[in-house]
Amino acid sequence: MTAIVRAVGIRKEFGGQEVLKGIDLEVQLGEVLCILGPSGSGKSTLLRCINHLETPDKGYVWIKGQIIGFELKNNMLCELPVKAVRAQQSRLGMVFQHFNLFAHRTVLGNIIEGPMQVRGVPRAAATQKAHELLELVGLSEKAEAWPGELSGGQKQRVAIARALAMEPSVMLFDEPTSALDPELVGEVLAVMKHLASTGTTMIVVTHEIGFAREVADRVIVMIDGEIRETGPADTVLTNPKDLRVRTFLSRVLT
Ligand SMILES: Nc1ncnc2c1ncn2[C@@H]1O[C@H](COP(=O)(O)OP(=O)(O)OP(=O)(O)O)[C@@H](O)[C@H]1O
Numbered sequence: 001m002t003a004i005v006r007a008v009g010i011r012k013e014f015g016g017q018e019v020l021k022g023i024d025l026e027v028q029l030g031e032v033l034c035i036l037g038p039s040g041s042g043k044s045t046l047l048r049c050i051n052h053l054e055t056p057d058k059g060y061v062w063i064k065g066q067i068i069g070f071e072l073k074n075n076m077l078c079e080l081p082v083k084a085v086r087a088q089q090s091r092l093g094m095v096f097q098h099f100n101l102f103a104h105r106t107v108l109g110n111i112i113e114g115p116m117q118v119r120g121v122p123r124a125a126a127t128q129k130a131h132e133l134l135e136l137v138g139l140s141e142k143a144e145a146w147p148g149e150l151s152g153g154q155k156q157r158v159a160i161a162r163a164l165a166m167e168p169s170v171m172l173f174d175e176p177t178s179a180l181d182p183e184l185v186g187e188v189l190a191v192m193k194h195l196a197s198t199g200t201t202m203i204v205v206t207h208e209i210g211f212a213r214e215v216a217d218r219v220i221v222m223i224d225g226e227i228r229e230t231g232p233a234d235t236v237l238t239n240p241k242d243l244r245v246r247t248f249l250s251r252v253l254t
Pocket residue numbers: 014015019037038039040041042043044045046
């Protein structure tokens with residue numbers, strides 16, 4: 001097995017409150033991992049520590065064997081300069097709850113920006129790839145549209161295409177459907193299901209238990225900054241051992 005993501009001993013506190021209490025986690029090549037848990041249990045913070053949008057107070061994350069945010073100099077770990085961290089982050093496709101599209105760029109402009117600016121891909125190649133990705137997310141006809149002309153579901157599909165354009169090693173989703181009207185959730189989950197079926201390595205923070213049950217290779221449940229349960233979706237969702245996980249699931253499954 002090949003671990004694409006390895007997190008060891010991740011701790012994070014905000015204002016004296018410990019939000020992550022020593023998280024160890026591995027994600028294998030092609031694996032879909034869903035992170036579930038009550039509001040405030042630290043799911044988003046864990047995701048943000050994995051891609052170094054938050055620097056853990058303790059612990060380290062390796063992406064494809066390379067430690068993120070640091071380099072080894074004279075046998076000592078030193079913080080990397082911001083630009084080098086950005087380059088590392090570009091190997092992690094991040095999809096946020098609130099899309100974060102550039103309002104003053106067209107759909108196509110949003111997708112080609114990263115590959116051209118960060119990876120130096122020529123415009124023609126970036127444009128061709130963007131059209132392929134728009135087809136993948138079912139939005140070929142929207143290439144020249146502005147974000148403001150799109151529904152929430154369409155915006156999120158563009159955000160997924162934009163993340164994929166960077167050819168990331170792993171896709172990170174932070175509650176990608178939470179900001180959507182209920183009738184738009186399905187179209188985004190369908191794109192994510194398709195990605196999962198193509199072997200994309202994915203870490204998904206979600207409240208969509210149905211998605212986790214259907215798509216996840218593995219589920220973890222976080223409670224109060226700790227992983228309290230981990231295993232195949234069916235086992236965790238139908239027969240959790242941890243009492244607090246059982247209480248959480250009984251609330252969300254009814
Ligand atoms: N930048 C920050 N500054 C201060 N506190 C923060 C920050 N980010 C997160 N927190 C706090 O850390 C705790 C965990 O937040 P986090 O967003 O990781 O939880 P979550 O499980 O993703 O919750 P939700 O499902 O509601 O999104 C919360 O108490 C939150 O208020």
